[in-house]
Amino acid sequence: MIKIARVDAFAIRVPILEPIKVAFGTFRDRPMVLIRVTDVDGAEGWGETWSNWPAVGAEHRARLAVDLGQALIGKEFGTAEEIFDHLTRETEVLVLQTGEVGPVAQVIAGIDIAIWDLHARKLDEPLCRLLSQKAASHVPVYATGINPDRPEDFAAARKAEGHRAFKLKIGFGRDLDLQNIAAVRDAIGPEAHFMLDANQSLTLPAALDIIELAAKHDITWLEEPLRVDAANNDWWLLAEFSSIPLAGGENLRGGQFDEWMARGELKFYQPDITKWGGVTGCMRVARKAVQEGLVYCPHVFGGGIANLASLHALAAAGGGGWLELDCHPNAGRELILRDLLPVSDGGVPVPDAPGLGTSVDLSDFAPFVTWASDNTLATQRKAG
Known part of the structure; x- marks a missing residue:
């Protein structure tokens, strides 16, 4: 009890x-x-x-x-x-x-x-083994928060640290976005996974345009290109004509995940464990996503507890998703994680200490x- x-x-x-x-x-x-x-x-x-x-x-x-x-x-x-x-x-x-x-x-x-x-x-x-006896001991990660100001320099530095997947923020104007996409791809090389995040900033025509022009750079996903509350038909049209898989979920909650999975526009599902659901809700989403052949990739942009809870959930859920790893300096993350999550060859270990694996x-x-x-x-x- x-x-x-x-x-x-x-x-x-x-x-x-x-x-x-x-x-x-x-x-x-x-x-x-x-x-x-x-x-x-x-x-x-x-x-x-x-x-x-x-x-x-x-x-x-x-x-x-x-x-x-x-x-x-x-x-x-x-x-x-x-x-x-x-x-x-x-x-x-x-x-x-x-x-x-x-x-x-x-x-x-x-x-x-x-x-x-x-x-x-x-x-x-460890929390992950409480959630699943088949929990992974190591998970892949991607470097996030790559800003529009000389993003190729930030991405290259993360690559040197051991990252093999990267997510660039777009939505700052067509020309700058396309310039940055090309520059980051050049910096990370052809074998790295490369994601884009528009933070709900594009219209349907603008999203289709950026997809057509960015696809040659081998994009793993385009995240939240449209507003979450955009018309269902807009999302359907975007998914129908997009050559890049779509991702989203950080701004969904509860039964909305079931509705979106039934609609079928998203390939990658990204609930934020601190924004809705905690471990309980996000594991329900993650398990259903994996069962339906979708990919669970938890959204993370917070402190150290957010990182660890998301890591344990992903390790327990399986399905081949990446953990989002913010690489900007942040004492709220660093003072909790310390040396728990060293990045090596694109992944991090899952702590095997009890609970989340750390003390505050x-x-x-x-x-x-x-x-x-x-x-x-x-x-x-x-x-x-």
Whole structure:
């Protein structure tokens, strides 16, 4: 049984030297919300909640996590899945009342990750093996976050570090996009996997145009070329006439995954484990995708817990997908991962320590905390 005694949350903002550009905006710091769940035996588990946008999102989600976590304290549950379904069901009216479907889903995801970590630690098992006894010990990765400013230099540096797959951001204008696609392909060589991400920024004609001109560069997938809520017919036409497989999923949730799989436009499915679903929801999507001959490639653009939870889910799901690996400096990732995920020949090992495979030292984050439910961290920050 799982009986929770406390849920804490920590809003963290890590400054960055160079802003990160995507089609819909610019990151000027790296926010992260960590969630710690403690059970009645004193065992802990760690989760992470998506908080990239809006700029004030981290503090809001951290407070919301503590508030929603109160509904779990003192109750007994049989499994992590039961808790996920309970929280989802119990917040349905709250979502209708507030319109905050995103923040609520993201907080539930973070709590779910923490509970899975706690449960696996208590069983002294790596999370991936709790999810599947056939879990992989090594998974392929791709370097992500390749910006439009001289992307060939960034890609070449990642190749030298051991990466063999790369994803370029597009959506910055036809000419610049095509110039960057050609430059990156030249930098990474003909054998590397090469993905494109438009972040929902293209119209149907623009997407068809870029596909026609980029296809000669051997593109593995085009991610979110259209808005997720674009007309079904637009997505059908794009898939019908595209010579490049389509990818998406970071902005889907719940039953939407079933609807999209039934429609058949996407080959690669990319739920974000901190944005919706946590381990419970994303494993349901991943298993169905693999069963239907599709590819599960978790979207990741957060801190170290997000990376590890996504890695364990992918290792358990199988199916030949890649783990998205952000290669920009980010203490929110580096202080948690440390040397756990060395890239070699395009892949990383899956940690075999219990749970996610790491422990979080809150004192490392004291300089970056902007809100905390635990007074200990607040005291450390003031002392620093």
